[in-house]
């Protein structure tokens with residue numbers, strides 16, 4: 001069951017000096033969803049998000065965010081959106097508490113002092129509230145940023161690579177919290193490079209060099225890629241990679257631990273290509289393509305914006 | 309939650325944040341205190357109210373005794389230190405031009421003979437008055453020195469020479485800067501210059517700093533209006549301005565003995581306009597500049613005309629018309645007039661208005677440009 005749309009935009013386009021960085025992207029995110037936004041570096045994810053909250057002027061496109069016109073009503077949108085920037089952009093020379101206090105004042109959070117204290121306690125930073133934000137480690141900075149984004153009780157959170165450079169335990173906690181908040185009706189648009197995170201999203205969109213290549217649930221994304229994947233183990237499986245890569249019909253060869261995933265768009269051609277390698281000592285299995293197989297496939301088959 | 313064009317709540321959020329950041333920024337704090345103190349120290353030597361021991365060259369063409377008596381008298385006065393005896397006027401002029409000496413004393417040929425004849429020979433004192441405070445003491449003391457010096461020689465039959473009219477003619481040539489500035493003039497001017505330099509520099513960096521530290525993206529994603537950001541950023545520096553005024557006024561009173569004739573409160577009230585104008589100018593540079601370097605360059609661009617065309621260094625009425633026109637636009641010109649007026653002439657509020665509105669107009673126009681140019685997106 002889907003709630004009402006929170007992000008509903010079409011044709012979003014951004015050009016920097018004649019280069020199209022975001023190319024007619026449509027996106028629909030419904031209330032309470034955790035929507036994953038993936039794509040290689042420089043593909044336009046940050047640019048797209050900035051257009052949603054009025055930080056960049058769109059060169060084309062229309063639609064609504066939280067029911068407000070995405071082009072004309074960015075001031076109203078800003079008040080109800082929490083945007084966590086890719087780079088930590090709170091004040092390193094203010095303490096944790098002062099940063100939260102500033103945000104709470106700007107948004108006019110009711111019962112500001114209590115709200116800030118509650119936020120500090122929730123963060124587990126109440127004892128370190130007088131520490132300068134600039135001295136925090138990466139993981140704590142992300143948590144502070146998230147807490148600051150949540151202070152004014154936004155209805156939509158735009159999180160740009162919130163877990164880049166954060167340790168696995170902290171990443172898991174972060175995502176647990178996101179799902180808790182989503183269950184309360186908050187909507188998330190999150191960019192990430194991590195597959196385990198992508199798999200925890202309700203829906204995904206994959207963008208490459210400004211073009212949206214695929215979107216849908218994890219299963220839909222895998223299915224629409226129509227990718228065939230074989231896994232090989234045993235013997236010197238990893239040593240086969242260079243030779244496999246040279247074969248026609250083999251799209252990509254990726255190592256997963258001790259096994260190798262060999263994928264191709266054409267199931268028949270792939271089977272023909274690997275046939276010579278199916279010798280004793282190697283254990284070949286047809287497996288369901290994973291998200292990572294699909295994304296690497298998408299990444300390699302999409303053309304670079306520079307070269308076209 | 310109230311959107312609106314302007315919100316005091318959001319402005320207050322900015323002010324609090326900027327206050328904390330300002331207090332924590334040691335560099336800025338050092339600059340705030342350092343610039344006035346340094347300027348006062350540097351100018352303190354010039355402001356030295358009675359400069360003595362100025363390097364002096366002598367051209368003594370007289371072979372009689374009275375020329376030497378005269379030189380002895382000059383030396384004893386301690387205003388003049390004879391560093392060189394020159395052979396001709398050209399050599400003396402060269403020393404003056406190059407700034408090796410402050411004065412050139414010329415005692416003409418046959419000075420003693422003409423003196424005894426009652427021909428009133430001329431003694432010429434040429435002064436490098438490009439720094440008038442350095443020469444004014446010597447020049448004003450000259451008449452007295454010469455007469456007393458010669459008195460010793462005027463005994464017996466020469467006693468008649470001691471009567472009116474003075475037995476010698478004194479000629480003073482003030483070179484390079486005919487209109488002298490008194491030391492009192494400098495302190496009020498210094499106040500204008502110090503305030504301008506610190507306030508424009510400090511706020512000139514205020515917005516570019518957000519951009520360069522990457523905090524601008526966050527700031528822009530919040531529902532803050534340009535006017536709230538700009539006014540919030542400059543407000544804490546009003547206090548900085550008053551701290552500096554305090555330092556300078558205390559130094560003026562207790563170090564340099566500059567009397568304050570008028571109402572000090574009036575001066576402080578008028579200063580608010582001037583502080584605001586400089587802050588508006590700085591923050592506007594900051595919104596236009598792409599980075600801190602550009603902001604600094606823009607600031608440097610106004611410092612020069614402000615120092616040269618405001619009447620701080622050169623007499624305003626002595627400047628060509630176009631320069632006066634430029635000067636009239638600059639807030640510092642009007643502020644220096646106000647500060648000199650209140651401190652030295654004791655003018656009241658009635659005379660102040662003429663100088664206040666150009667400052668206020670400047671502030672409003674400049675802030676308006678800044679708000680219009682404030683980039684609300686990252687494009």
Ligand SMILES: Nc1ncnc2c1ncn2[C@@H]1O[C@H](COP(=O)(O)OP(=O)(O)O)[C@@H](O)[C@H]1O
Nearest residue numbers: 016021039040041042043044045046047048686
């Ligand atoms: N302000 C800008 N001016 C010019 N080019 C930009 C600007 N911002 C981003 N780009 C370019 O747009 C492309 C997409 O960048 P970005 O949206 O940051 O990608 P992503 O977030 O997916 O890594 C990149 O090639 C980047 O260099």
Ligand SMILES: [Mg+2]
Nearest residue numbers: 045046086160
């Ligand atoms: Mg990015």
